[in-house]
Amino acid sequence: MIEAGKGFWAAALEQYQEKYSGGTLTPEKVREVEAELGYRLPAGYIAISEIQNGGFPVNICYPTDQQNNWADDHVAIVGIFGIGRENQWTLCGELGSQFWVDEWDYPEIGVYFADCPTAGHQMVALDYRECGPQGEPKVVYVDQEDDYSIIELAPDFMTFITGLLPEEHFEADDG
Structure with a gap:
């Protein structure tokens, strides 16, 4: 677990x-948010939300070996949605998970929990297709610009969270 x-x-x-x-x-x-979403949230998601319920992580890049519209070797996120409905970018808020399915036609694969620096053209989601709504979902990157292609990023939420790296890690590789 992330050290406190x-x-x-x-x-x-x-x-x-x-x-x-x-x-x-x-x-x-x-319980209310899980009921509204129809999915059990990963324990790690709840744990980081107990520390701070949504916001901007220090490290925002996750490495991938699949080229995508953001970069050849990683994806980036902006923020992680809080568990609630109080504000715009919370899981059940105005611009929460269901918004991306209803308004942008993102596939109904689970819970969209992180936005990317591309203003909605890519999102990061908890993918419940294999595990079912009560299982441990994978973390995936969904690219609206590439016909909603899906790239698996991590086998579970905590692998994703602990694998986030600073932007500088990838900028150094460019030069």
Whole structure:
């Protein structure tokens, strides 16, 4: 598990951080959001949300060996949606998981939990297709610009979270 969340969440301008915040996390809120989404959230997602319920991670890049519209060797995220419905970019908020399915025609594979720097043209999701709604989902990158192609990033949420790297890691490789 992430060591008490130390160093995971970045400080951000409060006005932007708030849009991702699910507020105070309670077991009741987790149950309500899971019921609305129709999926059990991974324990790791709940654990990082207990530290801070949504926001911007310090490390935002995840390595991949598959070329995509963002880069040849990685994908990037902006923020992680908080567990709640209080604000725009929370799991059940105005621009939460279901928004991407209803308004942008993203495939119904699970829960969209992280946006990318491409203003909605790529998203990161918990993919429940193999494990079912109560199982441990994979983490995938869905590319709207490439006919909603899906790239598997990690076998589970915690592998994804602990595998995030700083942007500088990839910038150094370019030069």
